[in-house]
Each structure stands twice: as C-alpha cells, then as structure tokens.
Amino acid sequence: MADLTLYHASPSRSSVTLWMLEELGQPYDIKLLSLEKGENRQPDYLAINPMGKVPALRHKDTVVTEVAAICTYLADEFPHAGLNVPIGTPRRGVYLKWLFFGPGCLEPAVIDRAAPRKEEARRAMLGYGDFDTTMNVLAKAVEKGPWLMGEQFTAADVVIGANLRWGVLFKMIPERPEFTAYAARIAARPAAQRADAKDKAMASR
Ligand SMILES: N[C@@H](CCC(=O)N[C@@H](CS)C(=O)NCC(=O)O)C(=O)O
Structure with a gap:
C-alpha cells in the first residue's frame, strides 16, 4: 500500500489531482468512486470529505481536499519533484x-x-x-x-x-x-x- 491514496471519480475535477500525482512521480493508490451511484455521499466517504466531493487525498494520517490545496500540498511535501516555489523564495x-x-x-x-x-x-x-x-x-x-x-x-x-x-x-x-x-x-x-x-x-x- 502506498502512502498516498487518491479518492477519485473518472473523469472529474479529481482528474486534475491524478495528473498532479503523475507529475510528482510518487507511488499512489486510487480509490475509485462512482458519482452516478452516489458513492461520494455515503457515510464512509463523507467521513473523509464531508463536502461529498472528489477529490480527496490521504497522505499517511493527513487528509487534504480541494483540488488546489491538494496540488499545493503535494508540491510542498515532495519538493524534489521541483513543482513548488519554496517558502523564502520571492517568486x-x-x-x-x-x-x-x-x-x-x-x-x-x-x-x-x-x-x-x-x-x-x-x-x-x-x-x-x-x-x-x-x-x-x-x-x-x-x-x-x-x-x-x-x-x-x-x-x-x-x-x-x-x-x-x-x-x-x-x-x-x-x-x-x-x-x-x-x-x-x-x-x-x-x-x-x-x-x-x-x-x-x-x-x-
Ligand atoms: N471545490 C472542489 C470541487 C470538487 C467538485 O465539485 N467535484 C465534483 C466532481 S467534478 C463532485 O465531486 N461532484 C459530486 C457531487 O457534488 O455530488 C475542489 O476543488 O475539489
């Protein structure tokens, strides 16, 4: 099991974070949800993202939701990928x-x-x-x-x-x-x- 798990519906806004994970090059697992079947509104998923929306990302014990927050988090958490501009850099x-x-x-x-x-x-x-x-x-x-x-x-x-x-x-x-x-x-x-x-x-x- 990888440290990173993406709760994803395909295709949807979570596809943005799927691309981000591919850019990052870290191993990750995908938990695929069906929006049609309403799996994003089930109690087990609402415990992860009470907004009932995908994506959500689990990284060890941390859960991050919202596309832009997930991308920002991943870029900062894995700086070797060169996808962030670090704190302390004017840019x-x-x-x-x-x-x-x-x-x-x-x-x-x-x-x-x-x-x-x-x-x-x-x-x-x-x-x-x-x-x-x-x-x-x-x-x-x-x-x-x-x-x-x-x-x-x-x-x-x-x-x-x-x-x-x-x-x-x-x-x-x-x-x-x-x-x-x-x-x-x-x-x-x-x-x-x-x-x-x-x-x-x-x-x-
Ligand atoms: N502000 C959220 C929006 C996420 C969003 O709207 N996801 C849609 C898929 S494109 C969703 O989960 N829709 C299912 C629903 O609302 O029931 C983000 O940036 O992550």
Missing part, C-alpha cells in the same frame, strides 16, 4: 497567486458563464470581477510561456492548465492563440498523457 508570491486564481477566479468565471445567474451580479460582488478581465489577465500570463512561472513548470500550471485545457475543449473558454498554445504544451506533457490514459481506462470499466 513564491506569484506562484501562490496562480494557485488561488484557479479556484478563486478562473473556475467561478467559467462556471458562471456556463450557468448564468437569473440576475446578473454586480462586478464588485464577484471575486473574479468579470469574465473578460479574468481571460485577459490569464492570456497575458501564459502568452510568453512556456509556463506561468516562466521556465519552471509548477503545481500552478496543473491547477490553471487543467481548467484552461478543459475550458477550451468544451468551448467555455475563448479560443485565443495564447490559450490554445498553452493548452497544447500541457497536452504534450507525458504525465498529462499518462493521467488521461489512466482516466480513460477507469471510465470504461
């Missing part, structure tokens, strides 16, 4: 900004656009402000490349990159050249391809 501020930008701005902006509210919320009320600003900020960040932090691929690229790749694929994010180029660099990563293949195999079970 860590920007790195953390992108890790939080994923669930704080990018994901809600995309979801709100896909499932609009009955009454439009005021810009100041929304943490991401508005969709176009979110997209413009992101386009500028990935324009130069190859990665958000320049030459270093980090956990922030996993969090933002997965969202972006998925959003472009399902036409929820505009097909701007900056985005398609970044999504193509992400798709070419062997770890992303391994995660995709594992997900495909699990989904067809």
